[in-house]
Amino acid sequence: MTSVARTRSSAELIRAEEPVLAHNYHPLPVVVARAEGTWVQDVEGRRYLDMLAGYSALNFGHRHPALIEAAHRQLDRLTLTSRAFHNDRLAEFAERLAALIGLDMVLPMNTGAEAVESAVKVARKWAYDVRGVPADRATIVVAADNFHGRTTTIVSFSTDEVARSGFGPFTPGFRIVPYNDLAAMEAAIDDTTAAVLIEPIQGEAGVIVPDDGYLAGVRELTSRKGCLFIADEIQSGLGRTGRTLAVEHESVMPDVVLLGKALGGGIVPVSAVVARREVLQVLHPGEHGSTFGGNPLAAAVGSAVVDLLETGEFQRRAAELGVVLRGGLQSLVGRGVVGFRARGLWAGVDIDPELGTGRDISERLMREGILVKDTHGSTIRLAPPLTITADELQGALQTLEKVLVQGA
The missing domain is CATH 3.40.640.10 (Type I PLP-dependent aspartate aminotransferase-like (Major domain))
Structure with missing residues (x-):
């Protein structure tokens, strides 16, 4: 009888990388196994909203x-x-x-x-x-x-x-x-x-x-x-x-x-x-x-x-949803956000350093089902697929607010 290989857990897969992969990255501890549109799923079946889109490589979402x-x-x-x-x-x-x-x-x-x-x-x-x-x-x-x-x-x-x-x-x-x-x-x-x-x-x-x-x-x-x-x-x-x-x-x-x-x-x-x-x-x-x-x-x-x-559809979506993004971020200024820069569906968000580093905030958002990536200091980047809906974007902003309030 042929044995069926057991699927390794996220923790096991992360540990398995350590001795065999060069340590030139420091990824968030999530192991993505499937994806569709703006959502990804890890090995255990947990879903996350992708707010990074592969640094803009996934402008049209996963598997368009x-x-x-x-x-x-x-x-x-x-x-x-x-x-x-x-x-x-x-x-x-x-x-x-x-x-x-x-x-x-x-x-x-x-x-x-x-x-x-x-x-x-x-x-x-x-x-x-x-x-x-x-x-x-x-x-x-x-x-x-x-x-x-x-x-x-x-x-x-x-x-x-x-x-x-x-x-x-x-x-x-x-x-x-x-x-x-x-x-x-x-x-x-x-x-x-x-x-x-x-x-x-x-x-x-x-x-x-x-x-x-x-x-x-x-x-x-x-x-x-x-x-x-x-x-x-x-x-x-x-x-x-x-x-x-x-x-x-x-x-x-x-x-x-x-x-x-x-x-x-x-x-x-x-x-x-x-x-x-x-x-x-x-x-x-x-x-x-x-x-x-x-x-x-x-x-x-x-x-x-x-x-x-x-078609111009994606350019229009980025412009229109960019207004939603800017509005949501503006409402957080002084409430955990000390400043931000945005154009279209792309933003750099400066978090109050007293609430943690950009890495800390990214990990807290990950635990809430939102994937972003930090950059220098306490700055995080938001660059969702251009296929994101207004409801999904507003949900991500609400989750960011929740994380910031919890960290205050």
Whole structure:
């Protein structure tokens, strides 16, 4: 008789990870086994409202039917060719993504960090081939408190010592200026500057929303100085803030837009560099590539994501429910919340440190069936799937109020 393997408990699975997984994460002690829409379920069958959405990778919720259908359909046909050959899904994906963003060409990659690394290479190549910067002298201006990924080059221009410490020597060629400071940015740009690379909203830093006019100022400054404006919309893009891109709140069009996370629908890693033709045309065969970048499964899912965004439904939902989110958070200011920043369905919430750290609050919310994630100090991030209902959102806010009152 064949024995049936016993399902291990959450506690057992967490203990089993300890000796075999690198300790580069400190997850909340919940073991997710199933998910649908805005809800996840752990091994024991407990349900939780997902208020993080995979750092915006799950903008359309868990297992969105249209995205799952597109993946299944493609799995039955073709998953990978490498870019040694063409595949029948890539052209449509690139055409439609470029049209959605309002730019000309697409460089498909896999992860967000790959998109950022690719943009760094493209910007440097453009600086040498088009701007005439002397070889190996190109610089890129970035903002303090940024988060663009975890590779060696990217942490070279991080100001987070946890991300940097122990990983040097670091890659040169970057100038760091304060975020939201146009004067400092202008002073850092010179004839060697290839690009300014910023997040329109700084996510990891605590959902830091810049002053009105900052993004328009970056666009004016980079145009006047003759360098590129690269917007990292990997977290902020694809509906999260109530627009397709966060830069649209100031009617700005960068030269290069970086996308990831939600572009893969929570199914496969998909990222892209979307740019003006003049910029991406500096790449020639053999100069850059990715075995999995632009694979047919990714292109099929990515095209289905574009389908959802073309309707405008998710952008509208984020804008409308963002009003509910802001209202609920405003009512908690002075009652456990000391401040918050929000745009669309994305918020950084600063909790009174006397009530606990962000980790403490996240664990208390988890015990109440709400999943969020802390960032620096006593700040938590809220970024639910754009499919969340008003009732679900209000329920999460009421639970946050309950946790704060209990902790007072």
